[in-house]
Amino acid sequence: MKVNFEHLQAAHCENGVTTNLLKTMGIRSMTEPMVFGIGSGLFFIYIPLLKINNGPAIAFRTQPGLIFNRTCKSLGIPVIRKKFSSKPEAEKFLMECLEQGRPVGCQVGVYYLSYFPKEYRFHFNAHNLIVYGREGDNFLVSDPVMEHVTTLTAYELERVRFAKGALAPRGQIYYPKEQRAITDDQVRKAIVTGVKRNVRDMLYIPGGFAGVSGIAYTGKKIKKWRDKLGLHKAGLYLAQLVRMQEEIGTGGGGFRYIYGAFLQQAHAFHPNDALLDISKTFTQAGDLWRTAAVQAAGIYKGRISSQEDFNTMGDYLLEISSIEKKAFQALSKIKWHS
């Protein structure tokens, strides 16, 4: 059994699942950057004290699940999202969806995800994929970060849907409830909502370790890592920062390029040339994130090691913080006509 579905690769899993599920419903104006922008996906947070895989907890995107929910809500599409305590119930519900001809999004853990390279399989539980059919014991899977569709056996799928630990998916399944026609006017409004919410998250979030001030905070921390952690551990921390920033799914530059693409596409709905200029600023921010990654790599490869090198690294983040601050301030001043 196979439902009508077209696999489209994306940079990021949740963007891809959202885009592809909406496309299946006939909403073709939603591209990956549009979904990311309307869902206010761009973010930065460095959670002090929390350790992930013995390194710092850093994220460049918003909390899992929000991009799908926000995008659908902005477009007036009701969302169904279900968690399960029983594995057979979870499979039964999935089968019912497929029998109704409905592809569905599933949140999964990657540690047991058999088609991923071993090197990528950490206990990360907020990966997303689409199940679009079943043939014998195999479920047909469209994982948006993969070039081609793939399959998982019923057991393998159950195991990743019920992965344990932080952000445990608990069989989570989600999909847009019903088909709705989307007007350009709705898209225009959704863009405004998405941008305003992202401005709020990046400029005004309290606490000092998230948003643009979080980037500066991390920059200042990095300058102290060499003395505080020693060269070896500081190198591991920097490698973790780079992995989070450039890991599969970010589109490069810690999602900053995808946001730049979003502003260009938003221009088609809001022909205000300021959007194109601000898009360039995000490209600049993404480029600087990558320059910083090259500097970090110099340190974790052991090619450079002085305090001066750590200062340079930290200063890159301070500069990125001020560039992104400028970009979001410019976005907050845009006059939207809708």
Added chain:
Amino acid sequence: MKQENIPQDPSALDKFTKEVCYAVDSSGNYVTELSRGWEVKATALDVAWQDIEERIAAARQRVLNREVSPLQFFMELRLMDTGIVSAYTGFWKWQIKRHLKPAVFDKLSEKKLQQYATAFNVSVTELKTMEVHEG
């Protein structure tokens, strides 16, 4: 990033997939292109795995010295912290911390050992000896 600068370096993804990158073309418009990988992040991943290998080796030695129980070795091997082990086994974190002591581990019932073995995807014998035969 300019489209022509999208890196195409060998990476762990090579036999599995290419990934989508966003970059600007010559007229400044955003486009997507597939990338094999980027050396900078491939190295970051290598560094992370090197650290894991070192942790596994260190844990094995500590088990042999009877400083910790084999649980420590398997937690490093399976990249699990006490929180994750607790979620997979149903034991409380404080129980797991106790079971990390060799003397306590030695007295664990077969049933409890089996709970750990299942969580680590090994047999009870493998759990006790740290000799894992991966299929």
